[in-house]
Amino acid sequence: SQQGEEDPQALSIQEGENATMNCSYKTSINNLQWYRQNSGRGLVHLILIRSNEREKHSGRLRVTLDTSKKSSSLLITASRAADTASYFCATVDRGSTLGRLYFGRGTQLTVWP
Amino acid sequence: DGGITQSPKYLFRKEGQNVTLSCEQNLNHDAMYWYRQDPGQGLRLIYYSQIVNDFQKGDIAEGYSVSREKKESFPLTVTSAQKNPTAFYLCASSTRAGAGNNEQFFGPGTRLTVL
Secondary structure, eight states, X not given: XXXXXXXXXXXXXXXXXXXXXXXXXXXXXXXXXXXXXXXXXXXEEEEEEETTOOEEEETTEEEEEETTTTEEEEEXXXXXXXXXXXEEEXXXXXXXXXXXXXXXXXXXXXXXX | OOOEEEEOSEEEEOTTOOEEEEEEEOSOOSEEEEEEEOTTOOEEEEEEEEXXXXXXXXXXXXXXXXXXXXXXXXXXXXXXXXXXXXXEEEEXXXXXXXXXXXXXXXXXXXXXXXX
């Protein structure tokens, strides 16, 4: 079953603009992860944020986590055409001994040159 | 190069046939996973394995079978009992599954089409 829900389902922007994607989830989590998928390819891990963290940065990526609202956001700054892809959030339940991920349906980001 | 590979990239099957999708990793990961992805959908877990000779059903295991005889390999068989097998199949691996803070590494996927 799916846990996260990304919003919006699709996002279209110009190069140089910032892209913000949101993820909401339902249970208490150990951590939340963001993945990227280029069309017809496997997923690539972008960033992991633990439940006791509020913000994390990696290059042009900024992730925030609000456990009181059960939500996270992924910000891509100064977007490029090569950022065009689907972005998924995935959660690991608190107390999980299996570490399995629950994925949302994803946000399709299109960056126009 | 370290990584996770899947073969074949494209697979066509006639109704009533069983097919096996290959997944191999040389990352020395204990845990391996099989997911199914349908258009516009997220990933749904079919089976996962934490150690050799052990595996558990995920959310949509009906019509699928797996084996884990070697740490490096986790093949998935799509049986004729799977009613709607046309989909994109992704294999992933990670370090010790119970760690909870482990990212998953994905293969390039196999696109299965039933004719």
